[in-house]
Amino acid sequence: DAGVIQSPRHEVxxxxxxxxxxxxxxxxxxxxxxxxxxxxxxxxxxxxxxNNVPIDDSGMPEDRFSAKMPNASFSTLKxxxxxxxxxxxxxxxxxxxxxxxxxxxxxxxxxxx
Amino acid sequence: GQSLEQPSEVTAVEGAIVQMNCTYQTSxxxxxxxxxxxxxxxxxxxxxxxxxxxEETGRFSSFxxxxxxxxxxxxxxxxxxxxxxxxxAVRPQGFKTIFGAGTRLFVxx
Numbered sequence: 071d072a073g074v075i076q077s078p079r080h081e082v083x084x085x086x087x088x089x090x091x092x093x094x095x096x097x098x099x100x101x102x103x104x105x106x107x108x109x110x111x112x113x114x115x116x117x118x119x120x121n122n123v124p125i126d127d128s129g130m131p132e133d134r135f136s137a138k139m140p141n142a143s144f145s146t147l148k149x150x151x152x153x154x155x156x157x158x159x160x161x162x163x164x165x166x167x168x169x170x171x172x173x174x175x176x177x178x179x180x181x182x183x
Numbered sequence: 184g185q186s187l188e189q190p191s192e193v194t195a196v197e198g199a200i201v202q203m204n205c206t207y208q209t210s211x212x213x214x215x216x217x218x219x220x221x222x223x224x225x226x227x228x229x230x231x232x233x234x235x236x237x238e239e240t241g242r243f244s245s246f247x248x249x250x251x252x253x254x255x256x257x258x259x260x261x262x263x264x265x266x267x268x269x270x271x272a273v274r275p276q277g278f279k280t281i282f283g284a285g286t287r288l289f290v291x292x
Contacts, residue, residue: 098288
């Protein structure tokens, strides 16, 4: 398996623009997680899905952030409008039912200027 | 609130043993995980403890004491490639995961 796939790997955008991050989990995994990592706040869970259904979105910082999982092999995290404080590395991870391990994708480094 | 505390950094010599601690205060507890992250890379899973005691996987061991809300990761026979950040993570409910700030390990020759 190719592992968790994220795109783009790097994104530079201007404040106010819409940003869409994409994730393809490992085939067969039932859980998908979106994390944000910054030096100041560390690694934060934003939202996670089980069987394509959002289970806990309490980590989503504000209404500018939204996440969807239309099918078992694809998820998006959208920021609209983006702000400089959204600059971070965004990781997607997936997990197989019955396992504890989360497999992380390579991350998307987002810079909002 | 929910919090995890880890020392910010530790330095050790190649070939030595190092222990990295984690104390947690969370509303619930299902288990403690450890992840390794090299600079510029993604976190990778090392171990998971749901019950008290020691789990061993090769050079890595992880310990949990639920009564003390405490765990540690032990690395033996340190190698230069072990230089990385190490995060403990707690599942307070469901599969929600809260990560500590991480301990940065420097391995010296």
